[in-house]
Amino acid sequence: MSTLEIDRVRKAYGNLEVLKEVSISIGTGDFLVLLGPSGCGKSTLLNMIAGLETVTGGEIRIAGRTVNDLSPKDRDIAMVFQSYALYPTMTVRQNIEFGMKIRKVAQADRDKAVKTASDLLQITHLLDRKPSQLSGGQRQRVAMGRAIVREPKLFLFDEPLSNLDAKLRVDMRTEIKRLHARLGTTIVYVTHDQIEAMTLATRVAVMKDGVVQQLDEPQAVYDRPANVYVARFVGSPAMNIVPALLEADGTAVIEIARRPAARVGGIALSADALHRYAGKRVLVGIRPENFSIAPTGSTAPSMTIDFDVVEPTGPDTLAVFQLGGVEVTARLPPRQAHAGREAALAVDTSKIVLFDSETETRID
Amino acid sequence: MSTEARSARRAHQFGRLFIYGSLIALAIFYLMPLWVMIVTSLKSLDEIYSGSFIGLPQAITFEAWEKAWGQACIGTACDGLRPYFVNSLLMVIPAVALSTAIGAINGYILTKWRFPGANFVFGLMLFGCFLPFQAVILPMAQLLGSLRLSGTIPGLVLVHTVYGVSFTTLFFRNYFITIPDELTRAAQIDGAGFFRIFFSVMLPTALPIIVVSCIWQFTQIWNDFLFGVSFTAGQSSPITVALNNIVNVTMGRKQYNVDMAAAMIAAIPTLVVYIVAGRYFVRGLTAGAVKG
Numbered sequence: 035m036s037t038l039e040i041d042r043v044r045k046a047y048g049n050l051e052v053l054k055e056v057s058i059s060i061g062t063g064d065f066l067v068l069l070g071p072s073g074c075g076k077s078t079l080l081n082m083i084a085g086l087e088t089v090t091g092g093e094i095r096i097a098g099r100t101v102n103d104l105s106p107k108d109r110d111i112a113m114v115f116q117s118y119a120l121y122p123t124m125t126v127r128q129n130i131e132f133g134m135k136i137r138k139v140a141q142a143d144r145d146k147a148v149k150t151a152s153d154l155l156q157i158t159h160l161l162d163r164k165p166s167q168l169s170g171g172q173r174q175r176v177a178m179g180r181a182i183v184r185e186p187k188l189f190l191f192d193e194p195l196s197n198l199d200a201k202l203r204v205d206m207r208t209e210i211k212r213l214h215a216r217l218g219t220t221i222v223y224v225t226h227d228q229i230e231a232m233t234l235a236t237r238v239a240v241m242k243d244g245v246v247q248q249l250d251e252p253q254a255v256y257d258r259p260a261n262v263y264v265a266r267f268v269g270s271p272a273m274n275i276v277p278a279l280l281e282a283d284g285t286a287v288i289e290i291a292r293r294p295a296a297r298v299g300g301i302a303l304s305a306d307a308l309h310r311y312a313g314k315r316v317l318v319g320i321r322p323e324n325f326s327i328a329p330t331g332s333t334a335p336s337m338t339i340d341f342d343v344v345e346p347t348g349p350d351t352l353a354v355f356q357l358g359g360v361e362v363t364a365r366l367p368p369r370q371a372h373a374g375r376e377a378a379l380a381v382d383t384s385k386i387v388l389f390d391s392e393t394e395t396r397i398d
Numbered sequence: 399m400s401t402e403a404r405s406a407r408r409a410h411q412f413g414r415l416f417i418y419g420s421l422i423a424l425a426i427f428y429l430m431p432l433w434v435m436i437v438t439s440l441k442s443l444d445e446i447y448s449g450s451f452i453g454l455p456q457a458i459t460f461e462a463w464e465k466a467w468g469q470a471c472i473g474t475a476c477d478g479l480r481p482y483f484v485n486s487l488l489m490v491i492p493a494v495a496l497s498t499a500i501g502a503i504n505g506y507i508l509t510k511w512r513f514p515g516a517n518f519v520f521g522l523m524l525f526g527c528f529l530p531f532q533a534v535i536l537p538m539a540q541l542l543g544s545l546r547l548s549g550t551i552p553g554l555v556l557v558h559t560v561y562g563v564s565f566t567t568l569f570f571r572n573y574f575i576t577i578p579d580e581l582t583r584a585a586q587i588d589g590a591g592f593f594r595i596f597f598s599v600m601l602p603t604a605l606p607i608i609v610v611s612c613i614w615q616f617t618q619i620w621n622d623f624l625f626g627v628s629f630t631a632g633q634s635s636p637i638t639v640a641l642n643n644i645v646n647v648t649m650g651r652k653q654y655n656v657d658m659a660a661a662m663i664a665a666i667p668t669l670v671v672y673i674v675a676g677r678y679f680v681r682g683l684t685a686g687a688v689k690g
Contacts, residue, residue, distance in 0.1 A: 086583050107589035119584035123602035132598070133588035180588075 036062050036097050036187035036220045038083070043092035045078055045244075052078050053244040055092070060222075060237055065214055067231040067252075068224045069267070070241035076224045077192060079241075083222060084190050085109050097187050107136075112181035113190040116197060118173045120165035120180075126152075127161040130179045147183040154216075155179050171202045178213070191223040195230065207233060228268045232256065240264045258387060262394040265319050265387065271365070274320045276358040277391065282312040286388070288337070288358040296337030296357070300383040307397045311388075316397065319387040322352065325364035327371075328378040336378040344373045439463060439658035446654050462655035466663055470656055472643045473632065479663055481633065482640035486620060486667075488551050489636055493558040494615040500559070501566020501611055502604065506596050508567070509574040510582045520571060526564030531624045534561070542629060549631050557629060558619045565618075566611045573607040574600060609678035617668045637664045 038060050045053040053075045060066045068076040081087040083094055085106035094101050101109045120129050127148055134144045152158040155175040165173055174194060181189055194210070195203045211234055214221055225231055231238050232252045240247045240255060240263075248260035259265035265273040278286040278298070285299040298318065303311075328336035342361075343354040346368060353364045353371035364371075364379065371377065388397040434452060439462050441455040468478040507513075508520050538557055539548070547553030577600065585595045601608075626636040635643075641664045645657045672679070 081583075084583075084587060086586065106583075106587045111587065113584065113587050115580040115584055117578050117580050119578065119580035121581065121585070121599050123599075132585070132590070136589040136594065180584075184588075 037095075038064075038066070038188060038220060038222065039093075039095040039098075040079070040083070041093040041095065043079070043082065043094060044090045045075070045082060045087065046090045051244060053082075053090075056241075056244070056246055057092075058239050058246060058249055060220065062220055063218050063236075065221045065223065065234055065236045067235035067238045068222065068241060069226070069228060069231040069238055071226055071267075074241040075244040076226075076241050080190055080192055080222060080224045083188070084111055084113050110187040111190055112184040112186040112188075113192065114174075114177045114181050114194045116193040118165075118177040118197075120173055120176055122165055125162050125164055126157065126168070126176050126179075129165070129176055130183055133180065133184055148179075151179040151182045154182065154213075170198050171206060174198065174206055175209075178210075182213075182217070187220065189219055189221045191221065193225055194223075196225070196227070210234060228270065232268070238268075240267060242267075257385070258396065259319070260396055262317060262319070262389050265389070269321060271322050271352060271363045273387075274322065274357070274360075274362040275389070276318045276320065276360055276362060278316055278318045278358055280308075280311045280314055280316045280388070282308075284308050286316065286318050286386075288318065290337060290339060290358070291356055293338050293340075297335060298337075298381055298383060298386065299335060301386050301388060302384065303388065304398055307388075311390075311397060315391045317389040317391050317394065318358075319389060320362070320381060321385060322363045322365035324382040324385045325366065325379050326382070327366060328380040332380070336380045338376060338378050340376045341371050341373050344371045435658045435662055439466075439655055439662055441655055443651065443653060443655055447651070462653070462659040463663070465653075466644070466656045466660035470644050470653075470660065472640050472647075475633075479637060479640055479644070479660055482635055482637045483663065485551060485634060485640075486637040489554045489558070490616060490619045490667075493555045493562065493619050494612055496555070496559040497562035497566050497615050498608060498611045500563050501568075502570045502601065502608070503596070504563065504567040505570025505572075505574045506600055508571045509577075510579065510595070510600070511592070520567070523564050523567045526561070527568060529564075531561075535624070535628050538625075539629065549629065549634055551630070551634055553629055554625060554636065557625050558615075558622070561625075562615050562618065565614060569607050569611045569614070570604065573604055577603060606678055606681050609675050613671055613675055613679050616671050620668055 038058075040056055040058040043053060043056045044051070056075075056079060058066065068079060070076045078087060082089050083096075085101065085104060085108075089102050096109055096111070120126075121132065124132065130148050130151060131144050134147060139147070148161070149158070152161060155178060157172065157175045157179060160168060160172055160176070165176065168176065177194070191210075195206055198206060207230060210223075214234075223230075223234060235252050237249065238252050238255050239249045240260075242263055248255055248264045250258075250260075255264060255268055259268060259273065262275055265275060276288055278288045280286055283299070284301055284303050285297050286301060288296040288298065290296055337357075339355045339357065341353050341355050345352040345354070349368070351366050351368050351371050353366050355362055355364070389395060390397055437453070437455055438446060438451070440458045440460070442457070442459050442461065445456060466478060467480055469476055470478045472479075472482070504523070508516055542548045542553045542556070545553070545556075547556060581599060582595055585599050590598065620636075621638060622636070623638040623642065626639045627642070630636065630639065641660050644660050
């Protein structure tokens with residue numbers, strides 16, 4: 035059993051509150067990603083789980099045991115750092131062994147653990163090298179090897195891929211995912227890269243200004259963002275947030291300059307929400323891929339717009355246009371959009387999310 | 399070749415000539431005293447008094463060196479510099495080791511175990527670098543007196559260690575600050591404690607700055623005269639004080655050759671340290687300037 039419970043945890047440096055009552059709970063084998071921009075408190079939270087920062091308030095429990103006052107070595111954790119933090123004067127083998135030596139693990143057991151880990155990570159041929167003789171990806175593997183031999187209850191990763199180049203980052207991402215599948219340990223992973231969060235996590239906690247904005251599985255965060263902040267942070271290009279007027283029958287009316295207003299109906303809403311927001315201004319969230327070119331002659335509701343800029347990316351084309359007074363991006367199949375031309379666009383209304391225009395939280 | 403290119407090349411050649419010419423001239427100028435010392439120390443006294451001062455010796459003799467090392471009179475004892483050379487070694491080795499060790503620990507604490515007011519403490523220690531020797535002589539004499547270390551070599555070791563800690567702390571603090579904190583954090587998670595991290599992780603990376611600290615401290619302490627002459631007397635003096643006594647106290651003809659040899663003997667250890675460890679010195683001084 036290796037659960038992690040973060041129970042109303044706070045962190046303050048003097049008067050500066052960095053974390054405000056964060057509560058997160060994950061089960062054995064979960065892959066929790068703490069996602070947020072720099073300065074949102076995600077690394078601080080990770081360091082508090084590791085025991086490298088003190089806890090101002092609340093409780094952190096690993097496998098049911100409160101660890102607030104335990105030193106890092108007694109928490110049964112292992113950590114992989116952004117800079118890898120390999121001991122520069124030690125060989126790869128010594129780096130991996132260091133923790134076991136301190137814990138006075140017998141030589142034979144140490145050798146076995148090093149062998150298992152280095153086979154798993156394919157770094158056996160590097161064992162006698164110094165970190166300075168390794169490439170970034172190899173250093174990353176060694177850092178993971180050092181964590182694996184610990185056989186911890188909890189793995190902590192602090193932006194482990196951000197020092198790698200784009201290609202290697204994708205490879206190592208897959209590697210980490212594979213490792214998680216094979217070892218089945220609980221992982222807490224900090225990143226500002228929403229793609230890493232989407233691809234790796236079983237649970238994502240999106241953070242901003244020391245507050246968890248949403249804690250859910252990645253697809254749910256993507257499909258049903260809790261607020262405008264999460265909607266914009268997760269997904270690339272970001273979700274389009276368009277001001278609209280909600281009519282009593284649940285149709286959102288979006289103004290289009292020099293064109294008839296678009297009427298988007300069939301948005302899933304509870305009767306209660308509909309009652310409260312009818313006749314009010316709301317924010318409509320539409321993912322770029324939920325736009326499509328309306329088939330000619332179709333009777334389905336569509337909107338007529340003028341494409342402003344068209345950016346082909348290869349697999350699809352990003353088309354930018356004005357909607358409700360803001361700039362909006364649609365992800366369309368290649369060669370379907372042309373800059374400066376008008377087009378009729380259909381919207382997958384089942385995927386639309388509405389937000390309160392004041393609080394910017396999701397309306398259900 | 400066009401005239402322009404030719405004149406450019408000529409200007410370049412002239413520039414080179416000027417640079418090397420002045421470098422060589424300056425080098426000769428700076429090496430002149432050393433040259434005079436070496437040749438004079440290898441001449442007999444008669445030859446020196448016969449007038450040749452700068453020229454090569456007619457007959458090389460190591461008499462003056464032997465005399466300076468084993469027979470020259472300092473005060474009433476005529477044992478040469480040897481006992482004082484030993485004194486200096488007894489002073490310099492523990493003082494260098496202690497001040498470097500303390501500086502290393504200080505630098506480690508000031509960068510990796512930061513506490514409230516750490517910068518203030520570091521500022522105070524830096525202040526010690528700017529304290530002139532003369533300012534501490536009287537209080538130091540009182541302290542040594544109350545510790546019953548007046549006039550002893552351990553007393554000098556204490557003085558030099560205390561005085562040197564400011565510099566060594568500065569060296570190590572500035573070196574360790576370039577080592578990422580994640581390294582100590584990783585070691586903490588691996589279960590290493592304060593001293594384990596220091597000895598297994600930090601010190602091995604600090605070799606260049608250890609060398610810098612040792613060279614710096616060695617030359618400072620070995621060459622010190624003021625503390626030596628203030629806090630010791632007679633048989634417990636370091637070599638710099640003894641050298642002064644040889645040179646300034648003479649009966650009869652001034653023995654230039656012995657003086658020169660004695661000065662050379664006093665200077666050799668620092669020279670050796672520079673030659674052996676000099677390349678680490680430059681490397682250590684520039685370490686941290688460029689992140690590797």
